[in-house]
Amino acid sequence: MANKKVTSPRVASKASKTLTSKATGAKSKTAAASALSQTKAPKKQTSAKAATAASKTLSGGRTSKASKSAAASALAQKAGKKK
16 A cells, blocks of 8 residues: 655755764665655655664664654655555
8 A cells, every 4th residue: 555645844854954964874864865755755655775774763872853753754654564
């Protein structure tokens, strides 16, 4: 089933800040890029690789709130499991 969610402008701004930060790790940037690419694209879905990166970003202890917000958005836009 297709997911119709999109990234909000507020979260897109946080994702952009995450991508431009020199202190941000690769996994956080992967998740942020996925969220940012889905800003106005309801047919786009988060890939398995980006979802894994987003999950690791959310469980990271030293991750910024902006990175976690972008990662959460990316995870929310992952396609549901097929039955």
